[in-house]
Amino acid sequence: MTDSEYNKVLEEIYERFPSFQVVGDRAYKPGLENMRELDKALGFPSRDFRTVHVAGTNGKGSVSHMIASALMQLPKNPDCKLSVGLYTSPHLVDFRERIKVNGQVVEKEWVYDFLIRNKPLFEDLNASFFEITTAMAFCWFSFCKVDVAVIECGLGGRLDSTNIITPMASVITNIGFDHMQYLGGTLEEIASEKAGIIKPGVPVIIGETGEVERVFIDKASSCATDIYFAEKLNPYNLSPDGVFRSFSHRDIDNREEALRSVVSLATCLLGSVDLDNMDLKGDCQKKNIKTVCCALAVVLRKMLEDSQSDLSERTITEMVEAIENAARITGLRGRWERLSDNPLVICDIGHNAHGMKLLMPQVDRTFAQRLEEYVSLPEKPRLIMIFGVMKDKDLASEVEYLPKDAFYLYVNASTPRALPAAELREKMQAFGFNGETAPQAGSISAGLQWVKDNVRPQDFVFIGGSSYVVAEVLKFF
DSSP: OHHHHHHHHHHHHHSSSSSSHHGGGGGGGOOOOHHHHHHHTTGGGGGGEEEEEESSSSSSHHHHHHHHHHHTTTTTTTTEEEEEEOOSOSSSSSGGEEEEEETEEOHHHHHHHHHHHHHHHHHHHHHHHHHHHHHHHHHHHHHHTTTTEEEEEEOTTTTOOGGGOOSSSEEEEEOOOOHHHOOSSHHHHHHHHHGGGOOOOOOEESOOOOGGGGHHHHHHHTTTTTEEGGOOTTTOOOOOTTEEOOOSSSSSHHHHHHHHHHHHHHHHHHOOGGGGOSOOOOTHHHHHHHHHHHHHHHHHHHHHHHHHHHOOHHHHHHHHHHHHHHHHOOOTOOOSSEEETTTTTEEEOOOOOHHHHHHHHHHHHHHHHHHHHHSSSSSSOOOEEOOBBBTTTHHHHHHHHOOOOEEEEEEOOOOTBOOOOHHHHHHHHTTEEEEEEHHHOOOHHHHHHHHHHHOTTEEEEEEEEEEHHHHHHHTTO
């Protein structure tokens, strides 16, 4: 197999089975029956390993990578550690980023063979692109004989293709307004769709509840399972009050003690992580880390019970270090990633109002630090936003969080879903923002050349608005 043969078959899959990443609505295909049929035809690979299932509006990619990074440190036996799969979407630079084992992307030749061998099956089932990639991930994890895989939902939860699994734990990071045309127009409706990954007897960890806590409690109750509220963890207070509720009704006294031990372990992990030492530098990680520690505690409790073993202090230390170095270990990119120092260039894939609300204060704070650092210069630093969005995003809900004192260079990613830069400039001008369209009709490569030609060493450049913008930018770094 040559690179050209690989690229050709991958392009054929993109064209024949369009992805949401490329065409949006046309690729959205809710429901699980097709995915179940595909899994059955392939020999039920989804049943060959244990799983952790992660959903949420924002942060699920970071949370999934940190959980996987930590689990990779667990000893399988005295001679080796667990083999851990990781399935996430979308990819940023290379399609194979979606499917990893122990931080390494799936082999190119295996992807090629899988697609060639199963193309008739995909056509018979009229499978979606996401169904194909999900099946591919399950088959690769089965082939590699992974011990556990962290599986990130694509869109929603209840009808997401990944929801055919029965995991050790379900994780929901947070709920915000995004993809309302598919998930519902209220937070309660969106939360209900995300809560669809909660299954009978499978404990669920909720990162942030906001005003939809009751949705998750009711779902956990109907599934007779345990629910943990990660946001209530406190590294300085071992009291588990309010962190969990149990609806299992089994051995309630022993259950209470077991649940408290999970909270104690989660608190221990959380108190050991040095947030300033993490390679994921975004402010949002301070929220995500509670979810990660709570999820790990639940999963560890289950695995230790099954193996009748204990967790050593050395293993805990290694897990904490793996959380702090998750981006390096797993290859995660595009999360408050520093691309240059002078000028300071940072990119982040935050792409909705919920994400911007967390992200923009960090942009403001970083720019303020830049102003202070270069206060003696006659020409003060400028904040320059390289900004692009998708057509289907609610721009009006995002702009209230964006800095008005910045200069915006509007770009559009190379996808039909992208809002043309010229249209974005008009919309942003109507909202009172100052900027211009990047050269060559908003070309990202031309926008980066504009940065090289016009930005001074003291300036701060932030690149964002869409994961697709960041993905295209990263190809140049």
